[in-house]
Amino acid sequence: MAPFERIRRLREPAVRRLVRTAIAEELLGRPWSLAAVCAFTASMLAVGGAYYAPTAGSVPRALWPLYADSAVAVALGGAVLVTLVPTVASGDRVTADAPTSRGLSYLHTIAFVWLIQFGVWPLVALNLAFGAYVAAPDAWIYYWGVIGTHLLFVGLALLVPAVGRTTPGALALALALGVANVWVDYGLGYHPPLLYDPGPVLAAATLAIAVGAVALAARSFRRLGE
Secondary structure (H helix, E strand, C coil), X not given: CCHHHHHHHCCCHHHHHHHHHXXXXXXXXXXXXXXXXXXXXXXXXXXXXHHHXXXXXXXXXXXXXXXXXXXXXXXXXXXXHHHHHHHHHCCCCHHHHCCCCHHHHHHHHHHHHHHHHHHHHHHXXXXXXXXXHHCCCCHHHHHHHHHHHHHHHHHHHCCHHHHCEECHHHHHHHXXXXXXXXXXXXXXXXXXXCCCCCCHHHHHHHHHHHHHHHHHHHHHCEECCC
């Protein structure tokens, strides 16, 4: 089979599911690899928390989960990983034997959507002020570092459907949270620290990313009970 033919086959849902399952078993299905992914996720959470901490005091506490969105996304991803520990410890396959329930389907779906949404968001937010970020003294952190680490959110998110399920209610809640996040960030003005004042373009792009992430979740997850 020609190389390009193999790539074209990734358009087929069944082929993508097989690839996702194989990668999930390699990265999440062994104690040492799951521990490594958990440790890296914890380090990203620590960095994210440190990023939002200096400005969190100006935000009402009730809104912190929607303000510190990237850190919350990583925390949700970490929670998904923790639910896999008993399965891996018992020697079962995470893609076949991980527990499923309605509550877990909500966790899996929201974690997926937020990891996708806030993994992609910096590509738009930072490039709307590309000159300011690449000219900053610490551009390797504030531009390349931020984009690189947030793209890892997407990589983690794409593994979640291999071990989880979704429901219509979970998808609806994920969409509602995405809309609420846009309202908090750009309607109330509690957006993440940026080098410029965001306007309607970034707000519209953020909403579009949220809707796209939910649509991707609907396509990627099996339904609870399948």
